[in-house]
Amino acid sequence: MKLWQDKIRKVVPYVPGEQPKIKDIVKLNTNECPYPPSPMVEKAIKEFDTKELRKYPSIEFTELKAALSAYYKVGSEQLFLGNGSDEVLAICFQTFFNSDKPVLFPDVTYSFYDVWCDLYNIPYKRVPLDESFNIIPSDYYGENGGIVIANPNAPTSVYMPLSSIEDILEHNKDVIVIIDEAYIDFGGESAVSLLDKYDNLCVVQTYSKSRALAGMRVGYAMSNKDLVFALEAVKNSFNSYPLDSIAQAAATAAALDTAYFDECRNKIINTRQRLIAELDKLGFTTLPSFANFIFTTYKNRNAKPLFEYLRSKGVIVRYFNKPRIDAYLRITVGTDSETDRLLAEIKNFIG
Numbered sequence: 001m002k003l004w005q006d007k008i009r010k011v012v013p014y015v016p017g018e019q020p021k022i023k024d025i026v027k028l029n030t031n032e033c034p035y036p037p038s039p040m041v042e043k044a045i046k047e048f049d050t051k052e053l054r055k056y057p058s059i060e061f062t063e064l065k066a067a068l069s070a071y072y073k074v075g076s077e078q079l080f081l082g083n084g085s086d087e088v089l090a091i092c093f094q095t096f097f098n099s100d101k102p103v104l105f106p107d108v109t110y111s112f113y114d115v116w117c118d119l120y121n122i123p124y125k126r127v128p129l130d131e132s133f134n135i136i137p138s139d140y141y142g143e144n145g146g147i148v149i150a151n152p153n154a155p156t157s158v159y160m161p162l163s164s165i166e167d168i169l170e171h172n173k174d175v176i177v178i179i180d181e182a183y184i185d186f187g188g189e190s191a192v193s194l195l196d197k198y199d200n201l202c203v204v205q206t207y208s209k210s211r212a213l214a215g216m217r218v219g220y221a222m223s224n225k226d227l228v229f230a231l232e233a234v235k236n237s238f239n240s241y242p243l244d245s246i247a248q249a250a251a252t253a254a255a256l257d258t259a260y261f262d263e264c265r266n267k268i269i270n271t272r273q274r275l276i277a278e279l280d281k282l283g284f285t286t287l288p289s290f291a292n293f294i295f296t297t298y299k300n301r302n303a304k305p306l307f308e309y310l311r312s313k314g315v316i317v318r319y320f321n322k323p324r325i326d327a328y329l330r331i332t333v334g335t336d337s338e339t340d341r342l343l344a345e346i347k348n349f350i351g
């Protein structure tokens with residue numbers, strides 16, 4: 001026992017899906033895009049003038065903000081950028097959840113939310129989803145210190161219509177409601193359209209999933225200028241330069257190539273529907289997915305044996321040893337050939 005033991009901060013961290021170094025695996029465990037980023041990203045990085053790295057990156061994010069503003073039809077003063085949406089969300093928690101009342105989020109959701117609450121000493125309460133893993137808006141009417149909802153939710157892939165989000169916003173005008181839209185590009189409708197109507201709304205998105213830039217770390221929040229100002233103040237008390245110069249150039253190129261973006265997400269949506277249909281024939285039950293992953297169960301049996309079998313065959317998916325969801329696997333939608341391999345191994349397993 002070290003003498004300083006009781007002085008150091010102890011936290012239980014978020015555990016991301018593994019990044020195995022094994023060759024020829026089918027990696028369907030962290031919801032990355034199975035396709036490369038836009039060719040324009042490659043061009044931007046190749047043409048990047050390395051002499052620029054001598055200088056600190058721009059903190060105005062002029063080009064990137066212009067591209068995002070044009071796409072989402074929001075003002076550049078409504079955008080807050082960060083080093084991945086995990087960083088953006090962490091800063092949102094620190095900035096917006098500053099109350100003695102508990103922050104609310106679903107009992108089954110992104111497992112970083114309770115980690116940030118613990119890290120920043122924010123009280124929180126998990127609100128149970130219904131039996132079909134739906135969020136019930138009226139469960140969020142009571143007094144609280146803020147709300148965070150992933151839409152579509154993770155790891156369930158279930159989407160909540162904008163009318164329900166509006167219902168929650170309408171009943172919570174005295175707190176900030178964060179909508180984490182990491183997967184919104186795979187079939188849902190963004191809550192960005194509600195920003196003009198609700199000044200308590202903050203929408204967070206990422207370039208890690210639908211834009212194939214997980215390794216570049218680009219995320220952003222969209223809100224009103226007052227909340228963005230508050231976020232900037234907290235961020236500038238921590239790190240003034242979250243997005244490096246190369247990431248800014250790459251993300252700008254990705255943002256401008258909307259045709260490639262649409263092509264990729266449509267391919268993923270098509271493969272997802274085929275995967276769900278095939279699993280259906282094999283006797284699986286899959287939740288309705290609006291994401292680039294599915295949440296599926298084989299006859300409600302514990303999913304660990306299937307998870308381990310797939311892993312032994314080089315197909316890596318995600319299993320959560322947690323109440324309510326241990327009969328399910330979360331499987332990222334890969335390419336068509338990855339999906340074929342996954343389905344073949346599942347068939348082998350169930351015989």
Ligand SMILES: *Cc1c(COP(=O)(O)O)cnc(C)c1O
Pocket residue numbers: 083084085086087110150154180182205206207208214217218219
């Ligand atoms: C992947 C994910 C994020 C974070 O992604 P970044 O790579 O940090 O941008 C945030 N929220 C949810 C629900 C996610 O699944």
